[in-house]
Amino acid sequence: MRTAARAAFAGVLLGLLLAILTPASPASAHAVLKSSDPAADAIVPEAPATVSLVFTEPVQLVAGRIQVLAPDGSRADQGEPSVAGTTVTIRLRGEAQGTYLVSYRVISADSHPIAGAFPYSVGVASTPPVAADDTSAGVDPVVRTAIAVAKYLGYAGLLLIIGPVMVLSLLWPHRLQRRAPGRLVWTGFGLTLASALAALWLQVPYTTGTGLFGGGWSDLQGVLGSTFGAVMLVRIGVVCAAALLVRPLIAGTGGESRSDLAVLTVLGVAAVSTWPLTGHPSASPVAAVSIVIDAVHLAAMAVWLGGLVMLFGFLLPRADERELGAILPIWSRWATVAVGALVLAGTTQALIEVGTLDGLVSTTYGRLMMVKVGLVALVLAVAAYSRRLVQRAAAGGVTRPVRRAVAVELGATAVILAVTAVLVQTPPARTAAAGPAGGQAVTTSYDATLTNESFRLQVTAFPATVGNNSIHLYAYNPDGTPLPVVEWVATAALPAQNVEPIAVDLLRITDNHAIGEVSLPTAGDWELRFTLRTSEIEQSTVAGTVPIR
Structure with a gap:
């Protein structure tokens, strides 16, 4: 049993290390600068009145992060740029001949920054100006790593809420105390809230391209006023409301009612839906379908893995053979449905995000997806073995092998969560194939x-x-x-x-x-x-x- 526990702990530790050490792609943007007017490196006969940037996805502006420099290094843009869907328009002043430098930093529909720069010339080319404030800077490595870790902890918190709450409300034997699983649920709430608050904080340097403590109050206000900020605030509110409703269930006082459980279910659906609203699905070619599919995928993961944690940590060690004979078959059916939904939703979403066979093998996103699929296949094989053990346990009792199998499942799925945390920070294959990595249109010279x-x-x-x-x-x-x-x-x-x-x-x-x-x-x-x-x-x-x- 100690060996099984060590296996589970090693999986969790390896998962955290993978989330910390696995690098995202060099740029973290998930959209591409499709075209510009004037085009990069173009020489136009007369000074244009505006510069237009056209991206592959709708974008939001970042205050003060778009500029056009004249040949002498002075600002050639005037007023605030405007955005309409995928197009950003920058008004210009001045008609000096020479090379101008356009640099930009905007936020894509899936909440990731797009940064880049390119020159164009009026009349005749000259030495490109150099920006004192590089608005096209990439993402700080420390910030990128912190975001991946925060996402990992958010996933962990979600599964420690949904699965355990379902087990406590529907499968928990009356004679067993709820104090220890209650602490697990409160840990899940703490991790989820801490992850959401950290995401809001980290979005500031992520958006502005500064260090971990970069940005100011105005930048934080910009994040809070964005779609990302609104969704994260909704997540925090929903999780806090769910925490109030779940208290009687954890205490085991019987104070919860059917209506409370119904409201708790609605809150759970709302909380799960906030994840796809700030990720790749929101910028998918079929956004509505992708959001629903991703929410189903995440909910199925939380039910399955959260239930496994409860099974491994509490029910198998504490429940007697009679109780396990009643609980394990029901749990096995839950797990079968959850795994089926997980695989179906994950496959559909992968087809949308990868798009082509070449994208599967030639992009970072596609290769990470294959790693995840391989790990899931391993876990499914162990789960099938566990199901056979459960059927035998119901007949005669073999809880020790079941617990070992569950420990292996948990260890492997901890690594899967880490791969997922990195995957959501990586440009999807459908956008990685559309242009330069991260949507940067940076000229070489x-x-x-x-x-x-x-x-x-x-x-x-x-x-x-x-x-x-x-x-x-x-x-x-x-x-x-x-x-x-x-x-x-x-x-x-x-x-x-x-x-x-x-x-x-x-x-x-x-x-x-x-x-x-x-x-x-x-x-x-x-x-x-x-x-x-x-x-x-x-x-x-x-x-x-x-x-x-």
Whole structure:
């Protein structure tokens, strides 16, 4: 029996460690920037009046987290941006030529942040401005880990409420005291409330991209006023109301009535429904169906696992053979229905979120889903064995093997809960396949300063990808003053693939500034060589390596 207990404890411990140590995808956003106007890296002839961002899902704005920087680094946006469904519109001021930088951070329909940045140019490209306040920063790793742990504890709290309350109200023998299982139920309430409060707190740095204690009162107000905040406040209220109604049941005074149990059931359904309203189902292509399916999945999990905890922790050690002969067959039927609902709902939801076979094997979400399915298959095999033991127990009594089997079920399902806590923080395969991870439209670029004894050359090449690339050159004396250049010559070569030097046509813009365009046909580390002639007899060459992806 001690070995069985150790197995259950090890499963719980491993589950917590998995929730803490398993990384989510590099970005935690669950939607994608589908398009923009102007497009990323575009060169438009005239300054636009607005910038439009179109996402794959409806989004909510984060105050102060959308900006457009002019070529000189000043703010080019004016007023507050507006949002209509999937489209965000930013009004602009100013008509200066050069490269602008758009950075954004919004909240997707499933409560996850979407952050990114991209440049566009008016008239002619220039060196992209640098944002002093990076609104497109990712999620702090500590915040991401804390959210996963909070979700895990929330799931644990839910199953410690629903399953035990059902057992206490319908299966608990009258002669057994309720103090110990009552403490278990109160622990469930404590975990659920603590998880909800932690979720509200963590949503602030999660939304703003700051550290664990980042953000201010205005950011917290923004979270409380969002859909996520409203749902979490409803969860807290419903759980508190359920705690008041469940007190007579835990005390065993008989003060609970049928109407109380009916209201408690309604509150339980309402509480369970708050989970899908702040997760992937709310942004599903068939949101109403996904929300119902996810609620059924979660409720079935809570009934099954919560009942197993009561069975393992209290009924099998304390109930006599006669009582177990009556309880175990009923519990077995409950477990069969709950597991059936769990598998059916989980399969349906997986089909919606994964969408394709390729998404199952090529995305983090799909691979985690396969891990979860494998663990569930293991648990179902143990559950089938437990059911046979229950049938034998009802006939002659074999509670010790039943308890061992239940311990294995609990240990494995603790790991499943951890995988689920990570899974809900991972972009679904249907959105991961729609564009860059996390919906970021961040351009790649090459920025370097190449030096020799004669001059310093500031080089910018973007987007640093296969195809057409813009090159900007600024020449300076070693002391930092502009260097007049008489003639500019540049070549691009890929020695690793025996690509001979390609001439880069350069256009002299000012005495120390030149621009050019070059088509790089394949990925690799391209060698750019620049020769600057500064007089009739003086010239010098510098070189740099540009990674093209």
